[in-house]
Amino acid sequence: MSEVFISGIVVFVLAAFVGMEVISKVPPTLHTPLMSGANAISGITIVGALAAASFLTDGIASTVLVFLAVTTATINVVGGFLVTDRMLEMFKKKPVKRDG
Amino acid sequence: MSEVFISGIVVFVLAAFVGMEVISKVPPTLHTPLMSGANAISGITIVGALAAASFLTDGIASTVLVFLAVTTATINVVGGFLVTDRMLEMFKKKPVKRDG
Amino acid sequence: MVELLYLAAAALFIFGLKMLGSPRTARRGNVFAGSGMLVAIVVTLINEEKLSWGVIIAGIVVGGTIGAVLALRVKMTAMPELVAAFNGFGGAASALVALAELDQNGANLPGEIAAVVAASLAVGSVTFSGSFIAFGKLQGAFPGRPVALPGQHVINAAMAAAIVALSVWGAAAGVVAPYWIIVAVALVLGVFGVLPIGGADMPVVISLLNSLSGVAASMAGFIIGNSALIIGGALVGAAGFILTVQMGEAMNRTLGNVLFSGFGSSSVSAGELSDKPVNRATADDVAIALGYANSVIFVPGYGLAVAQAQHATRDLGLALEEKGVKVDYSIHPVAGRMPGHMNVLLAEADVPYEQLLDLDQSNPRFPQTDVVLIVGANDVVNPSARDDADSVIYGMPILEVDLAQTVVVVKRSLSPGFAGIDNPLFYNENTMMFFSDGKAAMEDILKSLKSL
Amino acid sequence: MVELLYLAAAALFIFGLKMLGSPRTARRGNVFAGSGMLVAIVVTLINEEKLSWGVIIAGIVVGGTIGAVLALRVKMTAMPELVAAFNGFGGAASALVALAELDQNGANLPGEIAAVVAASLAVGSVTFSGSFIAFGKLQGAFPGRPVALPGQHVINAAMAAAIVALSVWGAAAGVVAPYWIIVAVALVLGVFGVLPIGGADMPVVISLLNSLSGVAASMAGFIIGNSALIIGGALVGAAGFILTVQMGEAMNRTLGNVLFSGFGSSSVSAGELSDKPVNRATADDVAIALGYANSVIFVPGYGLAVAQAQHATRDLGLALEEKGVKVDYSIHPVAGRMPGHMNVLLAEADVPYEQLLDLDQSNPRFPQTDVVLIVGANDVVNPSARDDADSVIYGMPILEVDLAQTVVVVKRSLSPGFAGIDNPLFYNENTMMFFSDGKAAMEDILKSLKSL
Amino acid sequence: MPQSVPQLTELEWDVVVERGAGDAAGFPDNQYEAAGATVGDAAAIAACDIVLVVSPPKPEFIGQLSRGAIVVGFLEPYINRELMEACVTAGVTAIAVEAIPRTTLAQSMDALSSQTNIAGYAAVLQACQDAPKLMPMMVTAAGTIAPGRVLILGVGVAGLQAIATAKRLGAVVHAYDIRPETAEQVESLGAKFVAAPTASADAGGYAVEVEADTQARQHEALAPFVAEADIVITTAQIPGRPAPLLITSEMVAAMRPGAVVVDMAAATGGNVEPSRPDEVVTVGGVRIHGPTNLAAHMPGDASRMYSRNLVTLLQRLHAEGTENLTTDAIFEEAAVVIQGEARHPRTRSLLGLEDA
Amino acid sequence: MPQSVPQLTELEWDVVVERGAGDAAGFPDNQYEAAGATVGDAAAIAACDIVLVVSPPKPEFIGQLSRGAIVVGFLEPYINRELMEACVTAGVTAIAVEAIPRTTLAQSMDALSSQTNIAGYAAVLQACQDAPKLMPMMVTAAGTIAPGRVLILGVGVAGLQAIATAKRLGAVVHAYDIRPETAEQVESLGAKFVAAPTASADAGGYAVEVEADTQARQHEALAPFVAEADIVITTAQIPGRPAPLLITSEMVAAMRPGAVVVDMAAATGGNVEPSRPDEVVTVGGVRIHGPTNLAAHMPGDASRMYSRNLVTLLQRLHAEGTENLTTDAIFEEAAVVIQGEARHPRTRSLLGLEDA
Numbered sequence A, B: 001m002s003e004v005f006i007s008g009i010v011v012f013v014l015a016a017f018v019g020m021e022v023i024s025k026v027p028p029t030l031h032t033p034l035m036s037g038a039n040a041i042s043g044i045t046i047v048g049a050l051a052a053a054s055f056l057t058d059g060i061a062s063t064v065l066v067f068l069a070v071t072t073a074t075i076n077v078v079g080g081f082l083v084t085d086r087m088l089e090m091f092k093k094k095p096v097k098r099d100g
Numbered sequence C, D: 001m002v003e004l005l006y007l008a009a010a011a012l013f014i015f016g017l018k019m020l021g022s023p024r025t026a027r028r029g030n031v032f033a034g035s036g037m038l039v040a041i042v043v044t045l046i047n048e049e050k051l052s053w054g055v056i057i058a059g060i061v062v063g064g065t066i067g068a069v070l071a072l073r074v075k076m077t078a079m080p081e082l083v084a085a086f087n088g089f090g091g092a093a094s095a096l097v098a099l100a101e102l103d104q105n106g107a108n109l110p111g112e113i114a115a116v117v118a119a120s121l122a123v124g125s126v127t128f129s130g131s132f133i134a135f136g137k138l139q140g141a142f143p144g145r146p147v148a149l150p151g152q153h154v155i156n157a158a159m160a161a162a163i164v165a166l167s168v169w170g171a172a173a174g175v176v177a178p179y180w181i182i183v184a185v186a187l188v189l190g191v192f193g194v195l196p197i198g199g200a201d202m203p204v205v206i207s208l209l210n211s212l213s214g215v216a217a218s219m220a221g222f223i224i225g226n227s228a229l230i231i232g233g234a235l236v237g238a239a240g241f242i243l244t245v246q247m248g249e250a251m252n253r254t255l256g257n258v259l260f261s262g263f264g265s266s267s268v269s270a271g272e273l274s275d276k277p278v279n280r281a282t283a284d285d286v287a288i289a290l291g292y293a294n295s296v297i298f299v300p301g302y303g304l305a306v307a308q309a310q311h312a313t314r315d316l317g318l319a320l321e322e323k324g325v326k327v328d329y330s331i332h333p334v335a336g337r338m339p340g341h342m343n344v345l346l347a348e349a350d351v352p353y354e355q356l357l358d359l360d361q362s363n364p365r366f367p368q369t370d371v372v373l374i375v376g377a378n379d380v381v382n383p384s385a386r387d388d389a390d391s392v393i394y395g396m397p398i399l400e401v402d403l404a405q406t407v408v409v410v411k412r413s414l415s416p417g418f419a420g421i422d423n424p425l426f427y428n429e430n431t432m433m434f435f436s437d438g439k440a441a442m443e444d445i446l447k448s449l450k451s452l
Numbered sequence E, F: 001m002p003q004s005v006p007q008l009t010e011l012e013w014d015v016v017v018e019r020g021a022g023d024a025a026g027f028p029d030n031q032y033e034a035a036g037a038t039v040g041d042a043a044a045i046a047a048c049d050i051v052l053v054v055s056p057p058k059p060e061f062i063g064q065l066s067r068g069a070i071v072v073g074f075l076e077p078y079i080n081r082e083l084m085e086a087c088v089t090a091g092v093t094a095i096a097v098e099a100i101p102r103t104t105l106a107q108s109m110d111a112l113s114s115q116t117n118i119a120g121y122a123a124v125l126q127a128c129q130d131a132p133k134l135m136p137m138m139v140t141a142a143g144t145i146a147p148g149r150v151l152i153l154g155v156g157v158a159g160l161q162a163i164a165t166a167k168r169l170g171a172v173v174h175a176y177d178i179r180p181e182t183a184e185q186v187e188s189l190g191a192k193f194v195a196a197p198t199a200s201a202d203a204g205g206y207a208v209e210v211e212a213d214t215q216a217r218q219h220e221a222l223a224p225f226v227a228e229a230d231i232v233i234t235t236a237q238i239p240g241r242p243a244p245l246l247i248t249s250e251m252v253a254a255m256r257p258g259a260v261v262v263d264m265a266a267a268t269g270g271n272v273e274p275s276r277p278d279e280v281v282t283v284g285g286v287r288i289h290g291p292t293n294l295a296a297h298m299p300g301d302a303s304r305m306y307s308r309n310l311v312t313l314l315q316r317l318h319a320e321g322t323e324n325l326t327t328d329a330i331f332e333e334a335a336v337v338i339q340g341e342a343r344h345p346r347t348r349s350l351l352g353l354e355d356a
């Protein structure tokens, strides 16, 4: 295995530890928003899609694949963060007064 | 900066995150044992000392330095884990009965 | 430098995830995570040479538009399925990155790279098809109830084994074919994996698929040697997994249960009289509703007496007051089983007389009240007495709790009270039912409130 | 392969640290961490070629013997200073590794390596000298009270700046001299950094130095390019820092306060009558004592009435019973300010009559009782009535709580009760004083107990 | 209660109050006048269309009423034969609060509930006052006072209030009722239920008479609790029948001297064998009270509640119209005599009429 | 109490009990005999070395005692001049429980505490029983009953127990005492302290007399609370002096009809102007009780506690020896007359003797 790959594994394991530890007991009302936020983060694969766009071959297949990769990843990222934000609107600071 | 060094930084940062997250609210009675345990872990520098022993030059200075490094690191490791264990004796499972 | 910027993006993800876990910081957490993503994207765009800007811009515009429109148009209630759909796209993207790699560099790869390509394809594809089945189930496009072939588990295991075999073949032979077959098998596996799971368990499944899409992204990161992907993917993979376990726990199901028992068709327990749907709530949901309210009125009934929940109720009231919530107690004239029954209990628990409201003081207050928490009362809050001329209690004055913003009812089941009649309040849109013994409920809510 | 084994060792460290944070798992956590260390050492020994076994064996035998003897011989009360000493050795080891590197490879290093060598030397040396000053203060070899030159902070800042300058010089010139000077300056800085801090704050300082020794180890890891050191060091550095902050909080001091206010000579607050030392406890300490007991007796007094802590006390009692602890309440005939005062309050809080013990029932029970929790009682548990013929209350029957295993006293200060006399109970070895309002105390203990 | 007068005048009715009627409860005549009522003598009262009474009036008084007049109040419809006969003869309508159904809807008019509730409270006070023992437990320098032991037999409205009051005072309370569902209610007040034979209630929530054999088993099960008690309060009633015998003379003899028994059912025959209505009998150091009108010990709140009950009843009467008495869920039962026709089955059987 | 007899015979003393002494409290003579005592008549009693009494004996009885005998009990040492003179003349030693110091050490012999404690409880029961109002708040179908308002004046032992008892019954309780430290004690029972003038106690923890001007300000501050109260219980005493006047006739006139006042200080002049010892006076619908021996309402527990107090006292007497009365911290004060010599300053001044 290449050294880069191995240090990739080290990084992967450490990051997984961080991921596990960073989630402490979450109240159920936040389960869905948190899932949605995490889902948006998994859209990081867009970076992979962009990178793939830099070594595009001439074939139409390659272009289509990369286009699809960028598109789906973007849907995930943009949609993911926006919908999470909408879910979290209920946690805006509470209104001081409300008219009856 | 060499690539190895940079991936070292990545690893350092991630490990630091793990270290931060892994300590949640600790009851004060455990403060000292936890500190002691962490101190024992910092004895990992013994690995460095051992590694240093593998490229020993002939000079007496080098030998002394390495000897001191191995010795101090070993004190830290051995003493650290043992003393932590002694501190933690009070948390042995509670005795079922005690005669009055 | 690029690596360090990616590291910064990863740090933003970590902070973001952490903050998303607590109501106070969740919104900012999402912003943090989003900024991390922006950093990662910009760094990539600046760093990579020879970018095919056309494809990129086209992809971003199309994808961004679709994502934004879906996210902003969706109704609140349909959000979980939308998350499933987005997640499916994420999985697809990871698989596509792996395919692009194959397309560009051919199939003659070093062993470890071949392995991650296969993994990325398999996990990404399972995520994609599985997510869309989940989406369909929640949308009602597929039947919500479990659908399975006989021996489904065996078939699924066989498919998983096939994927492993195919990836060994691909690595050894250096040809593209096995990889495409992997995609096909994985897509089928995703479908068959999710179909047998009931609609009620879908949120847990989506969370698990979300964790998988993180793993897929991480594998893609290994393929192109990109640390941002490795870290971000691993984070989501691990965090998503922990979250999945927690969601299962909150529904009293273990993960194995959800995935393999197959038939989590409904988590509704026995003892219910009516089959109209109710909004079930957990202690945490109630705690959040109470904790973010300005004014709360407790309505005790006979169930509070049976559960001997007076002290626990008072403790909850005190904790809310400490948080600055205005707390009162409404006592209906016939609550309990003897005149003054509630008074005896609340006096024992030291509730000050000034906080006790009788019927005439209470009713004008409900419309201005954020949350009414009903502890074991039933007949005295039954709107039939006001609305249904055929009801045996028609004409009795009731506490008109249904006029409040939100109503939380704590009782053990949907069984009726002394008068023996059903209560339409329980099925209202703005009513949450928390089925539990009164005392245990108060204690659980208090615990949740403290950890808010 | 080696890297992956190091990774496994790191994972063991992580699990170990996590488990050390909770009473139930702490012992196993230490074993985990120790195993991780063993893995790391064995891997290194197998992996490195050309090992000078003589030096290694000598070092390990000498170091191991010293460490083991110190650890096993030390008295319980002297453990904190021993930890300080061990920590000092750890810092020294890191600095020595850096020196060995200089010795073996010369001073002509790439910029980033030069930087970490300087950092390792500086941090390691500060840790070494600082730890031994802390050790000395706790041992009583140095005065526990703060010692400082005028303008100490300025001098320290100057030394820190000098270290930075020296490391730049070292990197630019490629000579060894500046590194030795760094060692010298850092040793002095360690001494002057710790001397001005009072004995009571030493535990916080040791924890901070511990965090620093982690950083030093991590820097050493960069020097020799060893991921086990980088990860292990970073873990300890970060975890130690968080722990330091928490320890400060538990003592109501911010870190800045401890380090720079200079004069944390004593954390004993005002309002104390006597200057005999007492064992102060926090809610967590009390919760642990109660949670691990088999039998607990509550002794309420007038302070419970003043604090209106009856409900909170009962809640704590219930929580303990749930944990399987036997709970009773001893009522002294003259506790409170009227006959039956405690009965009124405990009845209000629904304590069953069967759990109320009077004087004659209580006294034979105390010697078999693990913990007695005294809530705002004073005269009625004053052993002077039994032991001191000159006392104005000599001859009054008291609750002989001092015969129990452990006594916890909850009151706001050391002020006397109705009879106006001091209480020797408070200064006993087996008494913990928890200074707090009775009600707040019960609530805090309950909270800690739940998170045990 | 003077405060109720405006609620009635609002219905466009004139209100006449008998001279001196409110004195005992602390409501002088002038307060009623100030509230808009006229104060009159018996004759003025007899001329009214609706007459509200507290306790059953003399049969002669009924004779003075105009035909079709309505009498409302405690009328003893199942036992006071003379009064019922007078109502029939006079052709008046009699609404007996005793006959109001015990439903959720009717509770605000249910004077039986409101008055027996007060009686339950008063019974405990009376017993504690008479007992040589303190109720709360007290650990004092002069020794530990054990908590008083109170036993409540019959856990209807009065019994529940008695439990609550005794608990408040710190006593250890046991209770028993023949209806099994009361066990939960007893525990909901923090008292202990005594395991003894139980039997289900009738459709109206009332207990039914039990057989001799069951009764014997009851006595056996209750005996040890009775013997240990410092205070026993009995409230068991069966509407229209003599009260069940729960404590025999033998059981009283086993009680400790100084114990106090309050038999709230003394008026209908008594739950306790030696009890006599409105007397205090002492047997072997045990003092047995047989109060028949305990609510009158708290006249202020008792009248306040009773007048609220009657006002609610009159408001419903006004709303439903006096013609529709037979179709209303409440008056159907409570109007035991309508314009001289006895309607309630129990009243009919009292008067020797066959079922309607 | 028969159970105390063995504790005394253990001290090798013979115990003689007066015939019929325990009947009222439920302790028949034969129980005493079974416990090892002799039952005798007055003459047999007079022949004893130590005589225990409950209430002050007649001076003639003292005359029958042998010289050097010891009388222990309630002897009214500061006000009963005849009795004290008889003690001096007869040359006996008088240990008055009223004179026992109020220290932590002496509390187990302090009969004043144990008896006034019971009295405080009994006073509340008596008042509640007499009031036309329920104490607990009740939200019922027949309207909401407001909680009773109780005011306690004088927060010594009796006052504190009265507060506790009234709180238990669910009343809203206010209380006031001249000693400022009682504010905390009142709040420790969940009641509210009324802000009115306060003054520090003397060294023994007793209140001192206040000036007319302070008293006027007291009345002014208390008036609104008195006017609003359903029940007022007064317990203020100043040892050896007439009780302070806390409620004037004017203030009583402002109270609502039906209110009840219990003046526990009636025996020493009363805290309430119209109160009369052992009578119930009704003024404008307000009923004012002036009980002087409330503890006797709970004879069982009262005797139990009193006999425990006396036994503890005798045990100390036995241990210290009867010769050392002047040097013991407790008897130094409690033995108001030793072998015919009046010692306590208050007793001396009662008898017109100058300070010893």
Ligand SMILES: NC(=O)c1ccc[n+]([C@@H]2O[C@H](COP(=O)([O-])OP(=O)(O)OC[C@H]3O[C@@H](n4cnc5c(N)ncnc54)[C@H](OP(=O)(O)O)[C@@H]3O)[C@@H](O)[C@H]2O)c1
Binding pocket: C300, C301, C302, C303, C304, C306, C307, C333, C334, C335, C336, C337, C338, C339, C340, C341, C375, C376, C377, C378, C379, C380, C381, C410, C411, C412, C413, C414, C415, C416, C417, C418, C419, C436, C437, C438, C439, E103, E104, E105, E107
């Ligand atoms: N006040 C009086 O004087 C009096 C006298 C007699 C009758 N009543 C009648 O009693 C009724 C009183 O109304 P209400 O609303 O107080 O009571 P209710 O209508 O009888 O309802 C009580 C509810 O409490 C729930 N419950 C029972 N045990 C519980 C526990 N341990 N934890 C949580 N919930 C529990 C029951 O539901 P689950 O089984 O689902 O938990 C039940 O539906 C009225 O109909 C009234 O007319 C009143």
Ligand SMILES: NC(=O)c1ccc[n+]([C@@H]2O[C@H](COP(=O)([O-])OP(=O)(O)OC[C@H]3O[C@@H](n4cnc5c(N)ncnc54)[C@H](OP(=O)(O)O)[C@@H]3O)[C@@H](O)[C@H]2O)c1
Binding pocket: D300, D301, D302, D303, D304, D306, D307, D333, D334, D335, D336, D337, D338, D339, D340, D341, D375, D376, D377, D378, D379, D380, D381, D410, D411, D412, D413, D414, D415, D416, D417, D418, D419, D436, D437, D438, D439, F103, F104, F105, F107
């Ligand atoms: N029972 C009776 O009838 C009666 C009557 C009169 C007098 N006494 C006398 O009262 C004494 C009773 O003994 P005791 O042990 O119950 O009480 P105590 O000796 O008076 O001591 C009470 C203690 O409670 C603490 N305290 C006060 N407020 C508090 C709060 N809010 N939170 C926590 N602690 C608080 C005080 O210490 P801090 O200020 O440090 O918090 C005080 O030392 C005896 O001396 C007895 O003789 C009894």
Ligand SMILES: NC(=O)c1ccc[n+]([C@@H]2O[C@H](COP(=O)([O-])OP(=O)(O)OC[C@H]3O[C@@H](n4cnc5c(N)ncnc54)[C@H](O)[C@@H]3O)[C@@H](O)[C@H]2O)c1
Binding pocket: C334, C337, E102, E103, E104, E105, E107, E110, E112, E113, E116, E153, E154, E155, E156, E157, E158, E159, E176, E177, E178, E179, E204, E205, E206, E207, E208, E210, E235, E236, E237, E238, E239, E244, E246
């Ligand atoms: N729906 C309402 O709002 C409402 C209001 C008031 C009362 N109620 C109900 O009406 C019913 C009667 O109440 P009540 O107080 O008028 O009863 P009651 O006065 O008729 O009788 C008192 C109690 O004596 C008990 N009893 C009879 N025979 C007995 C025996 N042999 N041994 C032991 N106990 C015996 C009865 O069960 C009853 O509980 C109860 O079910 C009560 O809950 C309902």
Ligand SMILES: NC(=O)c1ccc[n+]([C@@H]2O[C@H](COP(=O)([O-])OP(=O)(O)OC[C@H]3O[C@@H](n4cnc5c(N)ncnc54)[C@H](O)[C@@H]3O)[C@@H](O)[C@H]2O)c1
Binding pocket: D334, F102, F103, F104, F105, F107, F110, F112, F113, F116, F153, F154, F155, F156, F157, F158, F159, F176, F177, F178, F179, F201, F204, F205, F206, F207, F208, F210, F235, F236, F237, F238, F239, F244, F246
């Ligand atoms: N140490 C002990 O164990 C112990 C035991 C019992 C009593 N005590 C103490 O003894 C003292 C006296 O108790 P007591 O119950 O015998 O008192 P008491 O009967 O002599 O008087 C009753 C109360 O009336 C109050 N009072 C007097 N004049 C007043 C006025 N003008 N206005 C308002 N209130 C007035 C007094 O302050 C006292 O609290 C108290 O301090 C009590 O705490 C101590």
